[in-house]
Each structure stands twice: as C-alpha cells, then as structure tokens.
Amino acid sequence: MSWAPRIVVFQCQYCLYSEVDQHWMDTQLPQNVKLIKVPCTARISPLFVLNAVQGGADGILISGCKPEKCHFKEGNLGARRQLDEFRHFLSYLGMEQNRLRFAWIDHDELGRIQRELADLEEQVRAVGPARRLVTRAPAAGGATHE
Numbered sequence: 001m002s003w004a005p006r007i008v009v010f011q012c013q014y015c016l017y018s019e020v021d022q023h024w025m026d027t028q029l030p031q032n033v034k035l036i037k038v039p040c041t042a043r044i045s046p047l048f049v050l051n052a053v054q055g056g057a058d059g060i061l062i063s064g065c066k067p068e069k070c071h072f073k074e075g076n077l078g079a080r081r082q083l084d085e086f087r088h089f090l091s092y093l094g095m096e097q098n099r100l101r102f103a104w105i106d107h108d109e110l111g112r113i114q115r116e117l118a119d120l121e122e123q124v125r126a127v128g129p130a131r132r133l134v135t136r137a138p139a140a141g142g143a144t145h146e
Contacts, residue, residue, distance in 0.1 A: 004032040005058035005124040007117065010044050012064040013037050014071040017107035025113060033117065040064070042075030046086040053095065056132070059124040061116060063103045076104065096127050 009025075016022045029035055034057075038044055041064035052060055062083065064076045080102060091097050101123075103116040124130075 005121055006056055007033045007059045008052040008057040009033060009035050009061045011037050012041050013039060015063055015065045015105050018110050021113050040072045040075040041079035044079055058130045059099045059120050061101050061120050063105055066104045066106045094131055098123055
C-alpha cells in the first residue's frame with residue numbers, strides 16, 4: 001500500500017459557493033484529509049497550523065475567499081500576511097515551505113478545491129513524509145515540575 005500524506009484543510013465557511021464542491025468537502029473527502037471550517041481565514045491562528053503540524057500533518061491547505069470578496073472585508077489579507085510570516089518560521093524549524101498552501105477560491109471556480117488538494121498531495125508525496133517537530137523534551141530523570 002502506498003503512503004498517503006496527511007493533509008489538514010482550513011476552509012473559510014464562505015469561500016465555497018458551489019453546492020457540489022461544498023457537498024464534496026463535507027461528505028467525500030479522502031480519509032487522509034481532515035477538514036476544519038473557520039468563520040474567516042483571519043481567524044486561523046498560526047498556533048492552529050503549528051498544532052496540525054505537531055499532530056502529524058504532512059501538508060496544510062488554507063482555503064479562503066478572493067481578497068475583494070471577503071465576507072469580513074479584509075480579513076483574508078491580514079491572514080495571508082500573518083501566515084506567510086509563519087511559513088518562514090516553519091521553514092526555520094525545518095519544514096519545507098511548499099507543505100503550506102493558500103487557495104483563494106472564487107464562486108465561479110467549480111472544482112478548484114479538488115484540484116488544489118490533488119496538487120498539494122502530489123507536491124507533498126514528492127518531498128515525502130514531514131519530519132516530526134519535537135515540542136517537549138522529558139525532564140532529566142523523568143521528574144516533573146510542580
């Protein structure tokens with residue numbers, strides 16, 4: 001059996017206008033893809049992305065509205081700036097930058113979310129499984145701090 005990369009999708013609840021695309025996201029995602037809906041991409045804390053990486057995600061897709069069509073006016077622009085900076089931090093930690101992808105999807109782009117996911121999965125397969133980030137080391141002697 002071939003390796004299937006674990007992918008986490010953070011999706012703005014307003015970015016998929018197509019009922020067909022939204023139904024696919026809600027009911028037919030492959031088992032290796034985890035969907036997390038957010039009110040706006042601006043509500044995605046970099047800590048959410050870090051948590052996904054620490055939890056074993058090999059790739060992350062952030063899907064939001066086109067900048068001029070953001071439900072919350074300019075929320076996605078701020079999110080893009082913040083998460084671009086965070087991408088550099090992940091790179092500093094040793095994670096390849098191409099494991100994190102943004103997709104701004106317009107209402108007339110039927111099937112684009114499926115293409116973005118397929119492209120990201122292909123890209124992640126090419127670089128292989130993500131190196132796990134160590135977040136905590138046990139204290140010397142197994143002692144805990146109280």
